[in-house]
Amino acid sequence: MHRLPLNPCELEIDLFCVGTRVDASCALQSDGRTVSRTRAGLGSGLELVLPGDLKNIWVNVPVEEDFARSSPYLLAKSGDGYRLEDDRSGRRYPVNVPSAPPWYERRTSAGTPMRRIGVLQGTYLGIYISNSCLFWYSEPSMHCRFCTTGANVGVNEVALKELEDVVEVCRAAKEESGVTFFHFNSGYSKRCHEEAMPFVRAVKERVGGLVGLQLMPSRDRSMYDRLIDLGVDHFSFCYEFHNPDYFARYLPGKESTLGQRAFFDALEYTARKLGKGAVSGEIIAGVEPIEDTLRAIDYITSVGAFPTVCIFRPVIGSDMERHPSPRYEDMRMVFEHVYESCRKNRIPIGLAPNLEVSLICQPDDTRYLARSGWATWMYEAWLAAMRRLARPVMRKRMAPRVPARCAGPC
């Protein structure tokens, strides 16, 4: 097994694969964030920060899934600090447990608990605009087999978010938690793009910050034009599997209503409109053959987007709960490829300020896996220059926007 100590990115990957047990010495109720089952269920883990030289890495570690009970890692507390103990090597890794933000305990003016509107997943705020995904309500159900959204509706989250509630929570997250990025997503609905517009507009004009959207692809390109006019900074398209057979098998709703091509078309269109590094293709690694995942990463970076690669988590209560968790060695190879592919295609990664995503191993995290050499050095120098150049642009985007004109329902 691992003879050398793992660097923070390797530790992140391993934790996604095997989870951790939690020792009785931990006081996570008072020290940490709550374990939240909101969104598709991926955020069902414990938020930890792995300190590192290049950057600190945020990771949402599986703790509730059955496989986590036999994890070689044990999270323990001694004194004021936490550490992960690896039974296999005897190594101990110091970790930080981020505290829950004060606003988690507050309510909006309308009386809605703020934590039921949005959750911090790393350092960004994730908001499910509407979590009633139509795929769950067809007979037979066409929901994505890894997802638990339908089981969370009205249980762990408010099903339909009110605009004013969302604005208040975004404002609190920005002012008190330093959030710079607001990520809205939605299950499958025929009007999800129109439904997102008022939220985008309100947050851009009344709060300020970067706004990302994760919706089903639309064949109507003008939707994207309107959303970009309203100020959307980022789109992500979850097509999950590059291999069409896996896409069809595990995503019956997406296969029958949209098809894989619709995701590619939307990804390519928005990547052209917003420029390199602003759009992402989201895939799951650890279910389809690794070669397909590598092909997906090459494709996504070739169109100017960045790959958002989720390590498959057999989420408790999902149809794929019994599917094995991926192997560390395979996942390390995948993420080394993420870095190489971003480098070859000159994808600017890590430009947005204070944007750490705990649910995935970000492209920026994979800098720890870069092979040493001239090519890496050149890319890193280019990234540093891009970060400097991006600073004034980012500063401007953090401020509330001058109201935009919109002809549509916004």
Added chain:
Amino acid sequence: MLIRRGAPEVTLADLDAMPFVARVVRTFEDGLEPFELEIGPAGLEFAPLEQGKPGRCRLKLFRPREGKERLCAFFYKRSNLAWSRDRFSYGGVEFRPEQATDEDLQSWRSWLLSGFDPERRPLRWRRAFLFDVPE
């Protein structure tokens, strides 16, 4: 095999006075696999024992609506975290006691033992309910 524990004010004689509940208890008593039965004010809860301790898979039998005859067999997993009261729902079956056959009861028992194998869900199983499930 059943190991009983729970509210002292509820006696086994009370349970035996309810024919349907007695049938359920018998179903879990018959067989080699050990279960723990917890008797609480909100209903009965069965948990298969793993190495002498209750596992995380549970079946809770309760009356969802006061004054109504219908019962609910609710399946869930307890949290891995000692301090968490989270319950991970695996849905359940709502039924009238006289409707539930011995095969139904057996299927609940075997689904519980299987760790909620999606291939072995009970008949009339539903993923979600509109009522609250008591603690």
